Amino acid sequence: MNNFRISPDRRRVLLGAAAAASSPFWFNIARAQSDPIKIGFPVPLTGPFSAEAQGQERAAQIAVREFNDAGGFKGRMAELLVRDDKLNAGEAATRTLELIEKDKVNFVVGSLSAAVQLSVNNVTKARKVIFNSISQSDTINEASDWSPYTFHEALNPHMTAGAVGRYLFKNFGKRVAFLTADYAYGHEMVRGFQTAGKAFGVETLADIRHPLGTSDFSAFLPRIQALKPDILILCNFGRDLVNSVKQAADFGIKSTTRIATPVLLFTARLAGGADAFDGVVGGASFYWGLESSVPSARAFNDKYRKAYGGEVPSDYGALGYGGVRTVLTAVRNAGTTEADKVIAALRALKYDYYKGPQYYRACDHQSVQSVLILRSKSKNMKDKNDVFDIVSIEQPGEGNLRSCAELGHKA
Amino acid sequence: MEAFRPQVDFIARHRVAAVVVFLSLFPLLVPYQALAVNILIFGLYAMGFNILFGYTGMLSFGHAAFLGTGSYGAGIAIVHLGWPWYVAIATGVAAATAVGMVVGFLAIRARGIYFAMVTLALAQCVYYVFFQAETYTGGENGLRGVEVGVIDLFGWRLDFVDPTVKYYVVLAFVAFALWFVSRVLGSPFGAVIETVRENERRAQACGYDVARTKLVAFVISAALCGLAGTLRALHLSIVPIDSLHYLTSGLVVMMCLLGGMGTFFGPFVGAATLLLIEETFTNLTRHWQLITGVVFMACVLFFPRGIWGSILHWIRREGR
Numbered sequence: 001m002n003n004f005r006i007s008p009d010r011r012r013v014l015l016g017a018a019a020a021a022s023s024p025f026w027f028n029i030a031r032a033q034s035d036p037i038k039i040g041f042p043v044p045l046t047g048p049f050s051a052e053a054q055g056q057e058r059a060a061q062i063a064v065r066e067f068n069d070a071g072g073f074k075g076r077m078a079e080l081l082v083r084d085d086k087l088n089a090g091e092a093a094t095r096t097l098e099l100i101e102k103d104k105v106n107f108v109v110g111s112l113s114a115a116v117q118l119s120v121n122n123v124t125k126a127r128k129v130i131f132n133s134i135s136q137s138d139t140i141n142e143a144s145d146w147s148p149y150t151f152h153e154a155l156n157p158h159m160t161a162g163a164v165g166r167y168l169f170k171n172f173g174k175r176v177a178f179l180t181a182d183y184a185y186g187h188e189m190v191r192g193f194q195t196a197g198k199a200f201g202v203e204t205l206a207d208i209r210h211p212l213g214t215s216d217f218s219a220f221l222p223r224i225q226a227l228k229p230d231i232l233i234l235c236n237f238g239r240d241l242v243n244s245v246k247q248a249a250d251f252g253i254k255s256t257t258r259i260a261t262p263v264l265l266f267t268a269r270l271a272g273g274a275d276a277f278d279g280v281v282g283g284a285s286f287y288w289g290l291e292s293s294v295p296s297a298r299a300f301n302d303k304y305r306k307a308y309g310g311e312v313p314s315d316y317g318a319l320g321y322g323g324v325r326t327v328l329t330a331v332r333n334a335g336t337t338e339a340d341k342v343i344a345a346l347r348a349l350k351y352d353y354y355k356g357p358q359y360y361r362a363c364d365h366q367s368v369q370s371v372l373i374l375r376s377k378s379k380n381m382k383d384k385n386d387v388f389d390i391v392s393i394e395q396p397g398e399g400n401l402r403s404c405a406e407l408g409h410k411a
Numbered sequence: 412m413e414a415f416r417p418q419v420d421f422i423a424r425h426r427v428a429a430v431v432v433f434l435s436l437f438p439l440l441v442p443y444q445a446l447a448v449n450i451l452i453f454g455l456y457a458m459g460f461n462i463l464f465g466y467t468g469m470l471s472f473g474h475a476a477f478l479g480t481g482s483y484g485a486g487i488a489i490v491h492l493g494w495p496w497y498v499a500i501a502t503g504v505a506a507a508t509a510v511g512m513v514v515g516f517l518a519i520r521a522r523g524i525y526f527a528m529v530t531l532a533l534a535q536c537v538y539y540v541f542f543q544a545e546t547y548t549g550g551e552n553g554l555r556g557v558e559v560g561v562i563d564l565f566g567w568r569l570d571f572v573d574p575t576v577k578y579y580v581v582l583a584f585v586a587f588a589l590w591f592v593s594r595v596l597g598s599p600f601g602a603v604i605e606t607v608r609e610n611e612r613r614a615q616a617c618g619y620d621v622a623r624t625k626l627v628a629f630v631i632s633a634a635l636c637g638l639a640g641t642l643r644a645l646h647l648s649i650v651p652i653d654s655l656h657y658l659t660s661g662l663v664v665m666m667c668l669l670g671g672m673g674t675f676f677g678p679f680v681g682a683a684t685l686l687l688i689e690e691t692f693t694n695l696t697r698h699w700q701l702i703t704g705v706v707f708m709a710c711v712l713f714f715p716r717g718i719w720g721s722i723l724h725w726i727r728r729e730g731r
Contacts, residue, residue: 045697046697046699046700050697083693083694084693084694084697088651088653089553089649089651089652089653090643090647090649090651090653090654093647093648093649093651094445094446094449094647097443097445097574097647098442098443098445098446101443101444101445101574102442102443102444102445114551114552115551115552115553115651115652118552118553118555118649119553119555119647119649119651121555122555122556122648122649123647123648123649126558126560126572126648127572137552139552144556145555145556183550183551184550184551184552185551
């Protein structure tokens with residue numbers, strides 16, 4: 001009755017197996033071969049910007065697929081871990097902690113609001129994880145928030161407003177009125193326009209602030225109409241922009257005044273309709289129509305169309321693609337996923353992935369890139385996506401960014 | 412159930428110890444520590460709220476003001492004044508208590524729905540004060556840089572960035588708060604606030620100063636919510652402006668109702684349920700709010716006492 005006794009041979013085998021299994025050496029080799037490169041991707045899948053966030057996710061998936069189809073990195077595949085930050089800075093911080101502590105992500109890319117990206121950045125920099133932000137903010141470049149682990153693939157308000165301002169003041173006049181959403185985004189944009197306007201001797205007739213989420217602008221518009229400015233700049237976003245553009249058009253402001261906005265979103269234009277937006281000028285980091293002149297834009301659009309049944313990528317979507325692809329390319333160039341070496345590789349990167357040449361500036365890791373100036377059209381549209389004319393492209397240049405010293409960086 | 416009577420009684424007698432033991436093991440049940448810390452913090456927030464709502468019978472719709480003031484108080488102390496973390500916690504709690512005193516003083520004159528509206532209005536005032544004081548609070552961007560890297564405890568150095576360490580440090584504060592609340596509820600004052608809830612006129616007729624009782628309950632509640640706020644600032648290392656938003660005030664009402672108002676452990680159950688549902692479904696579907704809504708409605712319809720309240724009721728009935 002010694003069925004339950006383990007024979008000496010078997011015991012030895014078991015011991016050996018246990019030793020092999022527990023050896024950290026073996027374990028590491030197994031890990032290195034199969035461990036995916038994880039990229040955390042917090043974006044506001046629910047809430048008012050969910051359409052934009054879906055565009056970001058879809059485009060980012062293309063960058064991941066592309067990387068994996070090319071064999072990954074030493075057999076390691078990339079994986080995108082998409083999380084809903086609900087457009088809430090507190091939720092975003094929790095989600096980022098989850099991504100780092102539980103999922104052990106190698107990098108974080110994403111976000112779609114100034115407050116959310118600053119909160120994600122705050123969590124990643126304390127844990128020495130690279131974060132590539134793909135939404136607008138001036139503050140993230142400043143020395144107090146920035147860290148060597150912080151990269152900013154998106155435009156910032158200073159660049160956008162500067163480029164749009166320079167185009168507007170050159171072409172439409174120098175008497176300007178602002179209608180501004182009363183929060184950081186609006187204030188930063190106004191500051192950007194006024195800085196750019198100094199060189200032109202621009203006169204600010206009025207800077208009217210409206211609360212976030214205003215639906216009725218009829219109290220503000222007659223005042224603006226009476227001032228008869230050359231340009232009315234709407235420094236607001238999303239639904240506020242759509243409502244104010246529609247009502248300004250109804251008031252007939254367009255007959256005397258050119259309406260402009262710092263960020264002319266593809267989705268806002270689709271929501272607002274061709275007539276209301278007709279002739280409105282604004283900036284963008286990307287528009288799919290760029291493909292007629294930029295080969296990398298065509299290549300990116302084609303990949304996107306193929307993956308999503310003929311749809312074209314949005315502006316924020318393109319940022320998702322660019323933000324993920326630069327990080328993955330840097331991993332390949334660095335030959336490791338170690339943060340410090342990937343940072344060096346990112347800093348050395350000169351890339352052209354979807355909109356022409358770009359690179360990260362050394363002092364604040366802001367992506368130096370072109371800014372498109374778009375004008376909304378209502379005639380001669382080839383299809384439903386053909387909504388803008390690209391009237392000007394401001395070429396990349398560090399002169400259009402705030403200087404490193406101004407941001408508080410030493411170097 | 413009758414067989415377990417002594418055990419149940421034993422736990423009921425040592426409710427603080429029982430809750431602390433449970434919460435010490437809690438991280439093992441939760442997918443990740445950052446969520447566990449959130450549950451602790453919101454549990455504490457709901458417990459503070461419960462003193463006013465569940466025990467004194469006053470429904471406030473402005474408790475985000477105290478959570479937020481606590482957060483900003485601690486955050487500003489660390490970011491702008493460079494004070495050590497323990498002073499920052501004291502600052503946050505003191506600030507929330509002060510705001511609680513002012514809001515309470517003005518609000519307790521009203522009753523029922525009017526009380527809720529007054530607290531909501533005053534909380535909105537607090538929101539705009541912090542929103543406009545951009546130099547100190549960061550305004551829309553929120554306050555960043557509330558970093559506590561290492562906690563030096565009489566030569567014993569704790570790495571606060573480590574999620575497990577962070578959980579147990581926060582738990583230490585929550586355990587203190589639990590003991591404090593249990594002590595308050597067990598005291599004659601605890602009996603008085605419940606009397607006020609049950610029958611205000613009678614309490615008055617018995618010679619109790621109802622207005623002062625309400626004010627003290629309000630301030631204690633604000634201080635506990637403030638403590639939750641300071642811990643949240645340290646946990647997230649930021650203070651989002653949303654923490655003062657009226658939705659945050661609404662959230663705590665929901666947590667309290669879901670867990671069981673007027674029960675000692677209910678708020679934690681409510682916070683855990685709500686956050687775990689959100690956590691589970693947010694990765695599966697974009698419509699996670701729908702599921703939260705259905706669960707909430709089901710609770711209101713079938714368990715009006717809340718989850719924990721129903722369990723307690725069931726144990727008591729079985730025991731009889």
